[in-house]
Amino acid sequence: xxxxxxxxxxxxxxxxxxxxxxxxxxxxxxxxxxxxxxxxxxxxxxxxxxxxxxxxxxxxxxxxxxxxxxxxxxxxxxxxxxxxxxxxxxxxxxxxxxxxxxxxxxxxxxxxxxx
Amino acid sequence: xxxxxxxxxxxxxxxxxxxxxxxxxxxxxxxxxxxxxxxxxxxxxxxxxxxxxxxxxxxxxxxxxxxxxxxxxxxxxxxxxxxxxxxxxxxxxxxxxxxxxxxxxxxxxxxxxxxxxxxxxxxxxxxxxxxxxxxxxxxxxxxxxxxxxxxxxxxxxxxxxxxxxxxxxxxxxxxxxxxxxxxxxxxxxxxxxxxxxxxxxxxxxxxxxxxxxxxxxxxxxxxxxxxxxxxxxxxxxxxxxxxxxxxxxxxxxxxxxxxxxxxxxxxxxxxxxxxxxxxxxxxxxxxxxxxxxxxxxxxxxxxxxxxxxxxxxxxxxxxxxxxxxxxxxxxxxxxxxxxxxxxxxxxxxxxxxxxxxxxxxxxxxxxxxxxxxxxxxxxxxxxxxxxxxxxxxxxxxxxxxxxxxxxxxxxxxxxxxxxxxxxxxxxxxxxxxxxxxxxxxxxxxxxxxxxxxxxxxxxxxxxxxxxxxxxxxxxxxxxxxxxxxxxxxxxxxxxxxxxxxxxxxxxxxxxxxxxxxxxxxxxxxxxxxxxxxxxxxxxxxxxxxxxxxxxxxxxxxxxxxxxxxxxxxxxxxxxxxxxxxxxxxxxxxxxxxxxxxxxxxxxxxxxxxxxxxxxxxxxxxxxxxxxxxxxxxxxxxxxxxxxxxxxxxxxxxxxxxxxxxxxxxxxxxxxxxxxxxxxxxxxxxxxxxxxxxxxxxxxxxxxxxxxxxxxxxxxxxxxxxxxxxxxxxxxxxxxxxxxxxxxxxxxxxxxxxxxxxxxxxxxxxxxxxxxxxxxxxxxxxxxxxxxxxxxxxxxxxxxxxxxxxxxxxxxxxxxxxxxxxxxxxxxxxxxxxxxxxxxxxxxxxxxxxxxxxxxxxxxxxxxxxxxxxxxxxxxxx
Numbered sequence: 001x002x003x004x005x006x007x008x009x010x011x012x013x014x015x016x017x018x019x020x021x022x023x024x025x026x027x028x029x030x031x032x033x034x035x036x037x038x039x040x041x042x043x044x045x046x047x048x049x050x051x052x053x054x055x056x057x058x059x060x061x062x063x064x065x066x067x068x069x070x071x072x073x074x075x076x077x078x079x080x081x082x083x084x085x086x087x088x089x090x091x092x093x094x095x096x097x098x099x100x101x102x103x104x105x106x107x108x109x110x111x112x113x114x115x
Numbered sequence: 116x117x118x119x120x121x122x123x124x125x126x127x128x129x130x131x132x133x134x135x136x137x138x139x140x141x142x143x144x145x146x147x148x149x150x151x152x153x154x155x156x157x158x159x160x161x162x163x164x165x166x167x168x169x170x171x172x173x174x175x176x177x178x179x180x181x182x183x184x185x186x187x188x189x190x191x192x193x194x195x196x197x198x199x200x201x202x203x204x205x206x207x208x209x210x211x212x213x214x215x216x217x218x219x220x221x222x223x224x225x226x227x228x229x230x231x232x233x234x235x236x237x238x239x240x241x242x243x244x245x246x247x248x249x250x251x252x253x254x255x256x257x258x259x260x261x262x263x264x265x266x267x268x269x270x271x272x273x274x275x276x277x278x279x280x281x282x283x284x285x286x287x288x289x290x291x292x293x294x295x296x297x298x299x300x301x302x303x304x305x306x307x308x309x310x311x312x313x314x315x316x317x318x319x320x321x322x323x324x325x326x327x328x329x330x331x332x333x334x335x336x337x338x339x340x341x342x343x344x345x346x347x348x349x350x351x352x353x354x355x356x357x358x359x360x361x362x363x364x365x366x367x368x369x370x371x372x373x374x375x376x377x378x379x380x381x382x383x384x385x386x387x388x389x390x391x392x393x394x395x396x397x398x399x400x401x402x403x404x405x406x407x408x409x410x411x412x413x414x415x416x417x418x419x420x421x422x423x424x425x426x427x428x429x430x431x432x433x434x435x436x437x438x439x440x441x442x443x444x445x446x447x448x449x450x451x452x453x454x455x456x457x458x459x460x461x462x463x464x465x466x467x468x469x470x471x472x473x474x475x476x477x478x479x480x481x482x483x484x485x486x487x488x489x490x491x492x493x494x495x496x497x498x499x500x501x502x503x504x505x506x507x508x509x510x511x512x513x514x515x516x517x518x519x520x521x522x523x524x525x526x527x528x529x530x531x532x533x534x535x536x537x538x539x540x541x542x543x544x545x546x547x548x549x550x551x552x553x554x555x556x557x558x559x560x561x562x563x564x565x566x567x568x569x570x571x572x573x574x575x576x577x578x579x580x581x582x583x584x585x586x587x588x589x590x591x592x593x594x595x596x597x598x599x600x601x602x603x604x605x606x607x608x609x610x611x612x613x614x615x616x617x618x619x620x621x622x623x624x625x626x627x628x629x630x631x632x633x634x635x636x637x638x639x640x641x642x643x644x645x646x647x648x649x650x651x652x653x654x655x656x657x658x659x660x661x662x663x664x665x666x667x668x669x670x671x672x673x674x675x676x677x678x679x680x681x682x683x684x685x686x687x688x689x690x691x692x693x694x695x696x697x698x699x700x701x702x703x704x705x706x707x708x709x710x711x712x713x714x715x716x717x718x719x720x721x722x723x724x725x726x727x728x729x730x731x732x733x734x735x736x737x738x739x740x741x742x743x744x745x746x747x748x749x750x751x752x753x754x755x756x757x758x759x760x761x762x763x764x765x766x767x768x769x770x771x772x773x774x775x776x777x778x779x780x781x782x783x784x785x786x787x788x789x790x791x792x793x794x795x796x797x798x799x800x801x802x803x804x805x806x807x808x809x810x811x812x813x814x815x816x817x818x819x820x821x822x823x824x825x826x827x828x829x830x831x832x833x834x835x836x837x838x839x840x841x842x843x844x845x846x847x848x849x850x851x852x853x854x855x856x857x858x859x860x861x862x863x864x865x866x867x868x869x870x871x872x873x874x875x876x877x878x879x880x881x882x883x884x885x886x887x888x889x890x891x892x893x894x895x896x897x898x899x900x901x902x903x904x905x906x907x908x909x910x911x912x913x914x915x916x917x918x919x920x921x922x923x924x925x926x927x928x929x930x931x932x933x934x935x936x937x938x939x940x941x942x943x944x945x946x947x948x949x950x951x952x953x954x955x956x957x958x959x960x961x962x963x964x965x966x967x968x969x970x971x972x973x974x975x976x977x978x979x980x981x982x983x984x985x986x987x988x989x990x991x992x
Binding site for chain 2: 027028029032046047048049051052055056059067070072074075076077
């Protein structure tokens with residue numbers, strides 16, 4: 001039985017990608033694999049939406065890409081974080097943390113605590 | 116690193132995208148294989164995980180900046196290819212659209228020149244005409260006294276001017292020429308100001324120096340003087356006197372046929388200053404900046420009330436009216452032009468409906484293609500955009516020939532016998548081209564949007580079928596096409612009713628009896644300049660000798676002269692009273708006055724109702740004053756009595772009556788044309804002209820010659836007779852009465868022709884629409900028809916079934932059209948004669964015609980349907 005999986009909240013995919021790329025240059029398939037590993041199969045990104053997201057981030061200048069030789073013997077497209085991407089990651093991570101904290105607080109408040 | 120922007124390097128991007136995704140698939144497959152899957156299974160799983168290579172690519176492409184430029188270029192290429200593949204469809208569509216837009220652009224160019232574009236006069240929106248009103252008549256000319264008081268006591272005007280239309284005999288080299296001109300006070304060129312093309316305009320100082328100066332119009336200067344600048348400062352001979360040319364007016368003063376070609380100063384005699392009784396002058400004025408029309412009206416009413424207090428006798432039932440000049444210029448043609456513009460718009464709407472319908476049909480034919488593209492990951496919006504691009508390409512392709520059609524149309528309209536001011540300014544200027552562009556794009560969006568949306572919604576991916584034909588069938592699409600056809604039939608019906616009403620008006624008009632016999636009559640006007648013919652005796656003496664000369668020519672049956680003849684204009688009227696009555700100021704009838712020679716009624720064949728005609732003996736000096744009246748005047752002055760033997764006084768009737776005997780009554784004549792009512796008329800022997808009358812008639816008479824043969828055959832005799840009396844007298848308005856009659860109907864005929872042309876264009880398009888939709892339905896229902904025939908339906912029954920479908924659409928359209936026509940036609944009531952805007956005959960003809968055309972248009976598909984081979988149609992589907 002596969003563990004239950006959650007849908008990815010809107011906009012979170014970009015944050016996750018930036019976070020993964022921040023660990024070091026990586027190609028698209030690698031990002032997909034790491035996403036799965038990091039989130040322990042709870043969050044599975046549909047691969048169909050990974051590439052458009054990567055290209056969007058690249059077009060916005062958060063990611064830079066270059067073709068380098070890889071273990072398959074052919075060149076693969078490796079992504080790395082740009083300084084702008086790093087700043088964006090910091091900001092989005094902070095904003096996510098604020099949101100998560102707020103949600104956690106709300107959820108923790110038991111019905112009786114309100115009065 | 117390339118210097119080119121990223122969106123430009125499309126091939127490179129495509130290659131990289133492909134390589135990246137293939138790399139991904141390869142890695143995934145490798146991982147699955149090492150997890151123990153077979154190579155084939157691993158490959159399949161990897162592809163499924165990715166979710167379709169082409170779809171991922173398409174989503175990725177959409178993230179590119181400037182993506183829309185790529186899309187647009189791609190759509191354009193695709194649209195061009197797709198249209199090139201169906202040249203028949205494309206050319207029908209392009210031609211339909213070109214005709215629709217072309218006709219509209221041509222009509223718009225005229226409306227733009229005449230109604231919309233501002234006059235070229237400086238501050239044209241401040242130029243007004245100040246009229247004297249009389250009873251319900253709001254556009255009366257003003258007296259000299261009024262002009263001066265309005266000018267001096269008014270507080271709202273920057274400048275004022277009095278003008279009067281006149282004609283000049285231009286003598287000199289070659290044939291003397293009769294010119295339309297204007298006498299104007301110097302203020303005219305301030306009120307209606309455009310900088311002179313050459314030289315200067317005349318001023319008050321010229322007037323004080325005797326006023327023998329003239330400003331030539333641009334057209335005259337070009338035509339008669341070859342545009343030679345040296346003419347300024349030289350003298351020209353006008354009516355026997357020398358005038359110095361001080362300047363040339365620019366072309367902007369040319370307001371179309373009949374507008375003045377030269378201007379000379381209008382100079383009032385000192386005693387005219389206190390004349391409030393003769394209403395001869397057109398008073399124009401320019402409002403001070405910021406003065407509203409209402410303020411001007413209030414001010415003029417104040418001044419005019421003052422005049423009425425000082426001169427109550429002259430101001431009985433008179434008042435003042437201020438009208439913007441522009442409104443005055445266009446008031447006669449406004450409704451006709453707007454009606455034509457509306458008719459043109461209707462035709463364009465019909466064309467759009469047809470194109471929509473064509474595109475819908477094409478949409479179902481392309482169903483499979485669209486479904487495949489949807490399956491390959493194209494967004495629906497993307498497909499709508501692509502289809503819209505295609506209709507825009509179609510529209511754009513139609514726009515080019517549309518301009519050519521418009522160019523032809525403008526030429527046709529400019530040669531129109533319509534008295535349109537500034538018609539010659541109509542052309543394909545920037546604003547007209549902008550209109551064409553807007554109309555084209557609007558049409559493209561209009562006819563493209565619904566089919567595009569409908570087509571893109573047609574089917575879902577994954578339902579790509581082997582047989583695209585069946586997939587195209589959808590009830591909603593049929594309803595839309597049906598609605599389009601019903602709509603275009605309704606609009607066509609409105610056009611047909613409009614054309615029908617115009618035809619009926621014209622037919623009824625042509626049946627109106629004229630009251631005289633125009634066949635075999637030639638007319639020509641001569642003016643005897645006051646310099647050489649200072650009094651009535653001089654004029655009638657010369658005219659008498661001209662008449663003698665013409666009478667002596669062979670094939671001339673009768674000849675006479677009159678100050679006016681029907682339809683030629685220059686009418687003069689005066690209040691008239693019967694002896695023994697003392698009508699109130701508002702009751703004395705305003706009567707058209709004619710000065711005629713003997714034989715006038717016989718020459719024109721105006722029937723004598725009682726008494727006698729005017730004889731040669733009435734023309735002698737010293738005989739009793741007599742007159743002949745028409746039936747209308749007799750009925751007004753002496754209702755129920757015999758007019759012969761009564762006495763009346765015309766001209767200065769109330770002030771100093773000049774009684775004369777009524778010796779005869781003649782039949783009524785349609786002096787102002789068939790569309791205008793009969794007016795009371797009074798005929799005086801031209802030797803008995805009241806004081807000052809020849810001045811009012813501008814010393815001008817019309818020669819009327821009746822011949823047994825062609826009217827043109829006596830032209831030479833007429834010219835010779837005039838020349839032998841005075842070689843410097845020009846002859847103008849020379850034409851047969853028949854020509855004159857047809858020229859009065861010409862504007863109506865032309866409008867009718869245009870409307871008929873537009874209506875038949877609409878009808879043709881509607882027929883094409885009905886044909887198209889019926890053919891489509893028959894194709895869709897072929898299996899059903901085959902089944903019916905197998906089950907025993909006769910071909911006749913099938914024929915009726917299909918025809919009934921066509922007739923049903925037509926009847927629905929006609930029903931909607933009747934409602935629309937009842938709402939629309941009253942707007943053109945002013946252009947109709949003798950028929951009501953809801954004339955049942957026109958409506959019935961329109962309905963019958965449309966129904967007939969609908970049946971004809973569905974007959975072809977119906978015949979095809981009843982020839983259906985039942986076996987083949989059933990097995991074929």
